[in-house]
Amino acid sequence: MTTLKPAAWDASVAQSIIDELAAKPGALLPILHALQDRFAYVPDAAVPLIAATLKLSRAEVHGVISFYHHFRTHQPGKHVVEVCRAEACQAVGARALEAHAKASLGVDYHGTTSDRNITLEPVYCLGNCSCGPSVRIGDEIHAYVDAERFDELVEELRTDVLEVQ
Amino acid sequence: MSITIYVPSDTTAKALGADRVAQLIAETAANQQIDLVVKRNGTRALYWIEPLIEVDSEHGRYGFGPVKAKDVASLFAAKFWEGQVDHPLALGLVDELDYLKKQQRLTFSRIGKANPTDLADYQALEGYQGLRKALALEPQAIVDEVKNSGLRGRGGAAFPTGIKWQTVLNAPAEQKYIVCNADEGDSGTFADRLVMECDPFMLIEGMTIAGLAVGATQGYIYCRSEYPLAVENLNLAIQAAYDNNLLGADILGSGKHFDLEVRMGAGAYICGEETSLLESLEGKRGLVRAKPPLPAIVGLFGQPTIVNNVLSLAAVPFIMDKGAQAYADCGMGRSRGTLPFQVAGNVKFGGLVELAFGPSLRELMFDFGGGTRSGRPLRAVQVGGPLGAYLPESQWDLPLDYEAFAQAGAVLGHGGVVMFDDTVDMSEQARFSMEFCVAESCGKCTPCRIGSTRGVEVIDKIRAGQNVNANLELLSDLCETMLDGSLCAMGGMTPFPVQSAVKHFPEDFQAPVKQGEEA
Numbered sequence: 086m087t088t089l090k091p092a093a094w095d096a097s098v099a100q101s102i103i104d105e106l107a108a109k110p111g112a113l114l115p116i117l118h119a120l121q122d123r124f125a126y127v128p129d130a131a132v133p134l135i136a137a138t139l140k141l142s143r144a145e146v147h148g149v150i151s152f153y154h155h156f157r158t159h160q161p162g163k164h165v166v167e168v169c170r171a172e173a174c175q176a177v178g179a180r181a182l183e184a185h186a187k188a189s190l191g192v193d194y195h196g197t198t199s200d201r202n203i204t205l206e207p208v209y210c211l212g213n214c215s216c217g218p219s220v221r222i223g224d225e226i227h228a229y230v231d232a233e234r235f236d237e238l239v240e241e242l243r244t245d246v247l248e249v250q
Numbered sequence: 251m252s253i254t255i256y257v258p259s260d261t262t263a264k265a266l267g268a269d270r271v272a273q274l275i276a277e278t279a280a281n282q283q284i285d286l287v288v289k290r291n292g293t294r295a296l297y298w299i300e301p302l303i304e305v306d307s308e309h310g311r312y313g314f315g316p317v318k319a320k321d322v323a324s325l326f327a328a329k330f331w332e333g334q335v336d337h338p339l340a341l342g343l344v345d346e347l348d349y350l351k352k353q354q355r356l357t358f359s360r361i362g363k364a365n366p367t368d369l370a371d372y373q374a375l376e377g378y379q380g381l382r383k384a385l386a387l388e389p390q391a392i393v394d395e396v397k398n399s400g401l402r403g404r405g406g407a408a409f410p411t412g413i414k415w416q417t418v419l420n421a422p423a424e425q426k427y428i429v430c431n432a433d434e435g436d437s438g439t440f441a442d443r444l445v446m447e448c449d450p451f452m453l454i455e456g457m458t459i460a461g462l463a464v465g466a467t468q469g470y471i472y473c474r475s476e477y478p479l480a481v482e483n484l485n486l487a488i489q490a491a492y493d494n495n496l497l498g499a500d501i502l503g504s505g506k507h508f509d510l511e512v513r514m515g516a517g518a519y520i521c522g523e524e525t526s527l528l529e530s531l532e533g534k535r536g537l538v539r540a541k542p543p544l545p546a547i548v549g550l551f552g553q554p555t556i557v558n559n560v561l562s563l564a565a566v567p568f569i570m571d572k573g574a575q576a577y578a579d580c581g582m583g584r585s586r587g588t589l590p591f592q593v594a595g596n597v598k599f600g601g602l603v604e605l606a607f608g609p610s611l612r613e614l615m616f617d618f619g620g621g622t623r624s625g626r627p628l629r630a631v632q633v634g635g636p637l638g639a640y641l642p643e644s645q646w647d648l649p650l651d652y653e654a655f656a657q658a659g660a661v662l663g664h665g666g667v668v669m670f671d672d673t674v675d676m677s678e679q680a681r682f683s684m685e686f687c688v689a690e691s692c693g694k695c696t697p698c699r700i701g702s703t704r705g706v707e708v709i710d711k712i713r714a715g716q717n718v719n720a721n722l723e724l725l726s727d728l729c730e731t732m733l734d735g736s737l738c739a740m741g742g743m744t745p746f747p748v749q750s751a752v753k754h755f756p757e758d759f760q761a762p763v764k765q766g767e768e769a
Contacts, residue, residue: 110551111513113533118475118514139533152535152692153516155475171437172632175682176595176670177623209519209636209686211476212440213262214592214668215297215600224478228265 091125098123099131103138113139113149117156126157161204162197164242166190167221170207173214178231182218183207185232189239203242252285253331256304256311258362260293260447261479262440267318268301274322275303286331292448294362295440295602296349304344307333313341349618354580355604356588357565361448367486369494372451378496380570384459385504392463393419396566398574400586405431405522405559406634406663406739408585408652414556417546418464421554426466428457429531429550429557432473432480433515433522436635438594438666442560444602446473446480449564450487454510456563458497459570460556461508469510470550472527475517484512519636519690523738524557526692537692538738559664561590580606585651593619595668596628605650612646615669626671630679630755634663636686637743639750640679661746676755681709683747691740698741701732705748712759722752722759 092098099120106116116135120127127150136143150156168186169179190198190205197204213219216228220235227238257263257272272288279286294302299315303325312333314325321339328337341347355361364371372378384392397412418426430453434442445453457469473481488510491497499507513531515521521530525539528550549555565587569577578586585607591614593600598620605614615621615631622628630640639660641648648654655662670679684705691698705728712721729745736742752759 111531111533114513114516114530117516148535149533153518154689155515155517172636172679172682173438173595173666173668175679176668176674180678208476208517209690210435210437210439211261212434212443213265214438214440214594214666215597216262216265216300217595219265221476226261226265228262 092123094124094128094130096130096134100134100138103131103135107138113141113146114153117150117153121156126160129158162201164202164222165204165206166239166242167206167208167211169209169211169213169217169219169221171210171214173210174217174219177217179218182220182230182232182235186235189232189236203239252287254287254289254306255331256289256291256306258293258301259290259366260295261443261477262295262297263293263300263302264479266300266316270319271301271303271317271322274319275325278322278326282326284326284331290365292362292364292366293444294344294350295358295444296347296599297601298599299341302341302344303330305331305333309333310343310345313344313347314339315341349599349601349603352618353604354588354606356568356577356580357452357561358444358449358590358602358604359568360452361444361602364449366448366450366483367490369451369487369490369496372449376571377451377567378455380567381455381458381496382502384462384570385502385506389419389463389465392459392570395569395574396463399565399569399577400574400581400584401562401565401569401577402585402652403559404561404565404589404664405524406436406661408662411558411562414546414558415460415463417544418466418554418556421547423554425468425551425553426464427550427553427555428460428464428466428469429524429528429545429555430457430469430471430560430563431522431524431527431557432471432477432560433519433527434474434477434560434664435519435522436637436664436666438632438668439592439635439664440594441590441592441602441665443477443480444590445560445564446471446477447483450480450484451491452564452567453484453560454487454491454497456566457510458501458508459566460558460563462506464554464556466554466556467507467509469508470531471510471512472515472521472531473512474515474521481512481514488512518692519686520692520738520740523740525738527557528555535692537694538740540737561664582606582608582649582651583653585653589650589662589665591650591665591667593667593669595632596622596624596671597669598623607651608649610647610649611641611667614650614667615646619667619669622669622671624671624673626673628669629672629674630670630676630751632668632670632679632747633666634661635666636683637661637739637746638663638666639746640676640754641750642754644754659746659750661743676751676758677709677713680748680751680759681706681713683744683751684709687740687744695735695737695741697732697735698737698744701728701736701741702744704728705732705744709748718760725752
């Protein structure tokens with residue numbers, strides 16, 4: 086698989102993203118999504134820029150970022166691997182998969198492997214509920230993921246050197 | 251003449267390798283100089299035979315599945331494009347498959363037949379007939395049609411859709427809104443995803459009709475961020491609708507105006523609660539609002555707003571096209587029409603089963619689902635998402651009907667059915683329900699915010715064998731407090747799975763967990 090490489094933080098790029106969306110009603114979530122899509126996370130440095138443009142306090146912007154599980158404030162690894170924790174996947178072995186994922190990667194949820202390659206995240210339902218356990222890597226979803234399949238997917242990420250800029 | 255081969259393209263089919271299969275079929279056909287055209291359809295949502303490849307023929311479509319990349323060579327060797335051929339994966343005519351034939355697919359009549367984002371495909375399959383009829387009607391006549399259909403909110407609360415629309419129609423305002431709740435967070439549900447990924451024009455058409463009905467000119471679809479393909483297909487379909495005057499300032503030359511935009515959620519389950527969703531759309535933390543005022547009076551940006559689930563809005567084009575009576579003719583009692591059930595979890599034949607209300611849960615899980623995937627005995631089933639009760643075998647003969655479920659202390663919710671075999675530990679499931687509430691509570695009210703944390707602690711003590719009976723009593727008290735004292739369904743319904751697990755599976759709460767297993 087290929088991964089879109091996130092751009093390094095650049096305040097002027099961030100400001101132009103913010104300006105482009107600021108006029109939308111209820112612009113804050115679209116802005117946060119756009120920033121995270123570009124930089125892979127929403128850096129603290131973005132908060133005052135957003136606050137000033139939307140005429141909000143920094144606390145309000147921070148409050149919104151911290152409310153939603155999707156937004157992260159630290160640079161993740163090169164790949165984000167999300168393991169579904171919801172009931173339909175539990176019924177077919179997700180708990181064992183979660184334990185395997187943590188043990189084999191050597192990280193807990195929200196952690197990143199020491200080589201900065203993989204960040205492990207929990208997710209509550211990917212809508213693939215007849216064919217679990219489910220795992221999402223980037224925007225790709227994988228079905229029937231047992232420990233063996235998980236290791237194969239991780240191996241593919243480790244050998245993935247080709248990137249599309 | 252070239253033969254059309256359909257390869258599905260929804261999230262689950264892709265997760266099972268459909269993209270690779272499509273690519274291989276196209277490449278092999280080119281290499282062998284066979285005149286095949288690969289077309290990407292949605293999915294029939296018969297997930298145990300996905301990827302389900304279909305071959306167009308004069309008799310209908312012949313199916314092959316589940317097709318993996320390694321099967322493509324043998325399919326070509328068997329000349330699968332001739333349809334009725336001998337191959338281990340051959341399924342015969344797709345429309346004749348029992349699983350499909352036994353259903354009443356009204357809302358999902360088109361699903362899997364067409365390219366989801368091709369407007370011509372949609373219109374060839376009766377798409378936009380409902381809107382054309384609605385454009386000729388007065389707003390009150392549209393609302394009356396929806397009322398007469400008996401349609402009730404498919405998100406879970408089952409409130410009559412027509413009455414909600416009437417309230418918004420009656421509310422005087424310069425600006426009104428149509429908001430589609432597409433934050434399908436319940437585990438075991440994927441019907442909203444299927445609409446958005448496989449038949450997005452149906453949702454767009456339903457929302458446009460809603461806009462005409464109440465005089466709203468702006469719509470938002472609030473879709474969860476876990477559904478990237480749904481967002482992509484919706485955006486493609488919305489663009490096509492704009493390009494063909496089906497959205498915008500002058501819909502089909504009528505002078506009527508409706509704009510539509512997709513907004514993405516950000517991984518907060520609570521934003522499926524309608525007032526939390528509105529806060530989120532306004533760019534705020536998804537804190538639940540106290541009701542009243544109802545969103546129909548004071549909704550998005552303080553204006554009258556229809557907030558409907560994807561399936562409610564998706565049912566509207568059928569109702570407008572075929573008439574309220576055609577829809578109301580299905581169902582039982584006060585549950586009219588059909589509900590798309592989703593059979594999931596530990597199930598052999600999982601998928602979408604759209605049925606008129608009335609059959610039993612057992613029929614759904616065995617006649618359709620075929621029992622568990624593991625082959626072990628079925629022990630518990632959770633209906634209606636993470637806030638739905640766990641039902642033991644004594645309740646599997648309940649008819650699938652809002653009132654019958656409510657009487658039994660259960661909910662049909664969004665129609666998700668999650669099956670568990672006999673390896674399930676129900677005290678662990680109860681703990682998870684509380685843990686989920688800890689993670690997803692918006693924090694506004696105390697019973698939900700604090701109660702869930704206390705709930706996890708108490709269940710941990712019970713599982714460790716500490717003062718089991720006293721702690722069970724404490725848990726029962728805590729559940730009552732959450733039920734009675736919470737602002738919304740998050741805290742108010744989290745006790746449902748917990749209490750049902752304790753009540754119906756008491757043995758799982760009496761045996762101390764094995765050494766080393768305690769969390």
